[in-house]
Every structure is written in structure tokens, then in C-alpha cells.
Amino acid sequence: MAGHSQFKNIMHRKGAQDKKRAKIFARHTREIMVAARSGLPDPEQNSALRNAIMSARVANMPKDNIDRAIKRVAGGEEVANYEDVRYEGYGPGGVAVIVEASTDNRNRTASEVRAAFSKLGGALAETGSVSFMFDRVGVITYPLETADADSMFEAAAEAGADNVETLEEQHDIICDPDDFATVRDALNERFGAPSELGLQWRPQNTVSLTEDQASTMLKLIDVLDESDDVQNVSANFEIDDEIMAKLTAG
Structure with missing residues (x-):
């Protein structure tokens, strides 16, 4: 198995792992609000907002929830000021990892991400240190x-x-x-x-992992995904089909 799909990439999205509708909708609400703040709160004039709305609809988010998120921004309601941040680092086996988050508290999010890497044999690095790969x-x-x-x-x-x-x-x-x-x-x-x-x-290239490395890497992604602030996790590892079968058995 090459990453999350056939195309040698791993990208665990918030909601793809967590089946709870509330958490899925919370992620999309945050994306919509960030996009609405980035320009006009009108999807016809704001491509980022149009994309966020389409993603929410794909996840079967109710139209009322979508409209309410936009109106909160358009009406100037006092809401958390979310911003997009990116963290880069290395996981087990030298895997390059990019963590994308949306947060109203950079210190909290950075602490959670750093703790996840440290706990599972990884380390954060400077921005740009792995994204070039x-x-x-x-x-x-x-x-x-x-x-x-x-x-x-x-x-x-x-x-x-x-x-x-x-x-x-x-x-x-x-x-x-x-x-x-x-x-x-x-x-x-x-x-x-x-x-x-x-x-x-x-x-651009992938790293093959042993069974132990793969197990730890998947745990790292799961821990990162548990954070409400983390939106996407991307990494350049590849897991052999036999190893993946062992890890997912039962």
C-alpha cells in the first residue's frame, strides 16, 4: 500500500478518520469561516469560500449550517479569529510530515503538535525544511x-x-x-x-517503512488527527501491502 491511496501519498483528513458528524462539520465550519474572512463573504466573488462550501456539501453538511457560518462572519458576530498555520517535521524512519492546522491559539496548537511528534519518535523542524520534497x-x-x-x-x-x-x-x-x-x-x-x-x-518520492516504523507512523497521524485544530496531515511514506494487512488485521 502506497500511503492512503494508490498514488503513493498519505493524506489523512479530519473526518476521514473521525466518523463523528459533529467533528466533521466543525472542521468545515472553521474552513468556511476562514475563507469568508479572507475576502467577501459571498461565494460568487470568493473562490476560497466557494471551495470550502463545496467541500462541506461533499461531506453532507446541512445547508443551514453552511449559511449560518457565512452569516456569522458577514454579520460581524464576535467569533474566534481562526488562522491557517503549517508545521513541518520528521516522523519515524525519516518520514517527512506536513501538518496543516486552523487555530485561534498558535501556542496551544504548536504545543499539541510538538508533543505528538516527541511522543512518537519524531521532531518538528523549521518551516520549509520538508515542504520542498x-x-x-x-x-x-x-x-x-x-x-x-x-x-x-x-x-x-x-x-x-x-x-x-x-x-x-x-x-x-x-x-x-x-x-x-x-x-x-x-x-x-x-x-x-x-x-x-x-x-x-x-x-515527490516516498520512504518505505518497516512494520514497527509503519505502526508508529500511523499512531503519530492518529494522535495529530485527534487535535481539533489539525485539518490535514501529509507525509511521504509507503507501506507494503503485507505490512498494512498485519497492522489493520482485526
Whole structure:
């Protein structure tokens, strides 16, 4: 197994691991509010907000929850001032790790992230110390049954995407972050809402882990994911299918 999916990447999202709806919706509410503050609280004029809303809808977040989050910002209601922060470090086996968070208290979040790394054989590093080993890309995912591979590639190319990776259960459309909004809107118009979308850190190369290293690395991701502030965790490791089967047995 190469990371979280077939494409040799690991990206554990808040909500993908935690099945509690309240926590999933809390993450999306925070994303919507941060996006609304970054520009006008109008999705027609704010691409970041439009993307946050679409992600929330993919997670089946009720429309009332979405509208309420936007209105809180638009109405000037006193709410926590969340900001996006990024931490970089190394996990077991020298795995490069990027942690993306949204927080109203940098000291609290930094302390939680640092403690997770220290507890599980890792260490935080300076910003920029590992991100150069990743490519920042936009990824828009559609179920395999949406279209055949040729049709999806043609549509993605017309929309301005760089590539399409057709996997066992899905099509991943890859694009430059600057083109993300254009590609997203074009595909949405043609195929409807995607099953997942967003910006990702994709590793240029991966590190193979032993069973012990893999076990500890997965625990590190789980601990990081328990933090309400952590949004995404990306890392450049690869786990052999046999090792993954042992770790997930039972």
C-alpha cells in the first residue's frame, strides 16, 4: 500500500478518520469561516469560500449550517479569529510530515503538535525544511462510474488540468493550484459535484517503512488527527501491502 491511496501519498483528513458528524462539520465550519474572512463573504466573488462550501456539501453538511457560518462572519458576530498555520517535521524512519492546522491559539496548537511528534519518535523542524520534497497541487476526485477514463481525461484537459490518474475506484484530476478554481468549476458544470476536492501536498518520492516504523507512523497521524485544530496531515511514506494487512488485521 502506497500511503492512503494508490498514488503513493498519505493524506489523512479530519473526518476521514473521525466518523463523528459533529467533528466533521466543525472542521468545515472553521474552513468556511476562514475563507469568508479572507475576502467577501459571498461565494460568487470568493473562490476560497466557494471551495470550502463545496467541500462541506461533499461531506453532507446541512445547508443551514453552511449559511449560518457565512452569516456569522458577514454579520460581524464576535467569533474566534481562526488562522491557517503549517508545521513541518520528521516522523519515524525519516518520514517527512506536513501538518496543516486552523487555530485561534498558535501556542496551544504548536504545543499539541510538538508533543505528538516527541511522543512518537519524531521532531518538528523549521518551516520549509520538508515542504520542498512535496508538490502543491489541486486534486478533484470523481467516482469511477462518472465517466470512462478517456472522457474524463478529455474533459479535464479542456478545463485546464495537468493530468488525470484513474485508479480502481476513482478519477483524480490534478491541476496547478492557480488553476484549481477554473478546473473545479468546469468539471462541476459537466459532471456535477465531485466526491472530494482540495489542495494537497504530494510527495515527490516516498520512504518505505518497516512494520514497527509503519505502526508508529500511523499512531503519530492518529494522535495529530485527534487535535481539533489539525485539518490535514501529509507525509511521504509507503507501506507494503503485507505490512498494512498485519497492522489493520482485526
